Amino acid sequence: MLLSPTAMHIPDGFLSVVVSVLFWLFSLLAIAFSIKRVKQNLGEKEVPLMGVLAAAIFAGQMLNFTVIGGTSGHLLGAALATILVGPWAAILVMTAVVATQALLFQDGGLIVLGANLFNMAVVGVAVSYAVYRLIYQLFKGREVGIFIAGFIAAWSSIFIASLLVALQLALSGTFSADLAIPAMGGIHALIGIGEGLITIGALAVLFASRPDLLNISPAQAGNNRPILIAGILIALLLAVLSPLASSDPDGLEWVAEEYGFLQTAQEPLYQIIPDYVFPGVENEIVATILAGILGTLIVFGIAWGIAYARRAKATS
Amino acid sequence: MIVDEAVLFENLNFSYPDGHIALRNVNLRIRDGEKVALVGPNGAGKSTLLLHFNGILMGDGRMRIYGNDLKNGNLRKIRSLVGLVFQNPDDQLFSPTVFEDVAFGPIYQGLSEDEVKKQVEQALESVHMKDYAQRVSYHLSIGEKKRISIATVLSMNPKILVLDEPSAGLDPRSRRSLIHLLSELPQTLIAATHDLALVRELLPRTIIMNGGKIIADGRTSDLLQNTTLLLENGLEPL
């Protein structure tokens, strides 16, 4: 079927379990908070609106444009969702999209889904909202403000989220910060331009056809203050932290080790069970060979069992 | 060398990935300038066949458009020769203004800004909608949208126009307007339609399809009189 891989969906195995769990917590808190807010604001209409919009964003990510040769650019849609239905509903919409991508299309892992959700559905939306509000206000309601704010909001959502991905990879000890941050940041600074352009294109059609759908009324301002602040803080935090971490990767790794984030740090557990209790296990090569034999036996056993069951059924 | 043969399909077979056989041994020749109707019940394979004219689908068999074999390296050229207008104009009109939608084709072709403007003007003129350039497609009536859709392919100067259900959803006045418009266009014309009255008025040749096969191919006046043939293939005589 369709796959809209962006470079931001992290697969399983790349983040340490501690980091994964941590970001699951952050995501769940954000989602729970969003649910509460959405219930207050939208009432009954929320389910059909968000459900269909999630389907549209999911499908919208298929609308690619050719960059060079075989590569193409895609939409993520966090900024557009935010401009259309406001930040709280957008978080839920993007959660549905990202979760479905992971569950059904293996676009992003399942244990790391918490992190992917936080990066794309929460941070992507929060940063979009904060940037859009701030820049749109600068233009004092002039039409051109919608497009400029939209572009920068979309670009920021991609760029800032990518910095967070890099940080998560560095904290897990998978890649060092001085590699991950510039690489992710650099690539996504470019990808973000694509997102910005697509967003402007979409806004052009929306503004021409149904300007009432663009959710930029200041009336909801008060309600959305928490996410405005959150968006600003997260963006600033990452913008400041990333160059620091990048220039001192060892420092970050030291912090990660101190707090047990690293994937490789398992020492405390071994010391509890001394090696001599399981003598044969001590020799790693022997264990690997044994595992290979055992594994092969398991597979053949199952395969034989299936064939036997089929034969038995055929003859009965 | 003037190529007289617009379309050649020989032994065309096509199955969808899920196994459904949509086209069975289709043989078709259309000469430059002909106006042809494609009729048949739903599921006959009309839409599938239409999508072969510009290579969106490519089945097995020989396929040639104005002397160009249909193959992967050729498709962009074919799409300049064949203007395909889909049934639902909302699927085709995706730009903020009419001008931009009609300009898409020429811009993609790499024409200069002046050439693009000229093409758009001519195309809108052909569909009698010259003043609509700055309008927003979304706000137009379905009749207007259908005509703009035709303009979006006319701006590419195709040699063949392929239309999927052109009169579907139109009120009598818009329909009359559309028939009038189609009668003026010089291109080779192929239209898939349920509208037999339109066929009788506009298209001298009719191809009847059913179950993926071509059942009959001949003069409209003859075929439309054959009540048995029509009824057998899910059509009602006028």
Add this chain to the structure above:
Amino acid sequence: MSIDPFRPARHSGSKPIHNLDARLKFIIALGFILTTSLAPQGAWAVYILLFSLAFSIALLSDVGIRHIYARAALALPFILAAFPLLFTVTGVPIFSFSIGSLSLTASWQGLERFISISFKSWISVQIAVLLATTTRLPDLLFAMRNLAIPQLIVAIIGLMWRYIFLMVEEANRLLRARLSRSGVTTQNSKKYGGSLTWRAKVAGNMAGNLLIRSLERSDRVYSAMLARGYDGEIRRFKNPPLTLQDWLILIGSIAVLVILLTLGLLLNS
């Protein structure tokens, strides 16, 4: 085939994995991936056993190994994103080479980390594919409700699922319409395609078109729901209780995973 949600049909024989309760599959799949993630780097024996288990389950599922691998292969490019680790991890060198002024040294530690992460990712993706191919999303959602996922999210995903195919169809039609107007004339066959900015903008136009239609559709969906008595509350059937067989499978699977994990932790010193 029964449509009784209180007693879902169970076919004996050929589709054992498909018929497992979705709650079980979900928990076991997550447990499997978690175990894989927790297994230390370089615990090859455990990786091999986990792989064999995944392969065996794939065989049992009767979905077809080739199909599963084909789907899993789509995730390969991201797994291979770990390749740079070969060069970035310092340690005992294997080989080095230079490209211009850039000098790269591959290390054994880097190789171990690269293969470990790739292996873990690969196994995890296969389990995820198995879960996806043997479980329909509605069943999964039905099950997730019992596992403390908020009702509103489940409702949104449910409705999204209903409209996703329709939206994808519309997106495909938009893409086809664009393709049909993407031609070259013989004169200009070098300079076609418009500028990059223009192409991105057009993709955006198409997205905007899709979004408007979807939002208007959601209004109609809402009206239809109202007409059938919708009042904002999401009500549904309760999940049937797990059978003894279900519990045995669940406990057995978790036990196996725990044993494998312990093995992995013990091996690595």
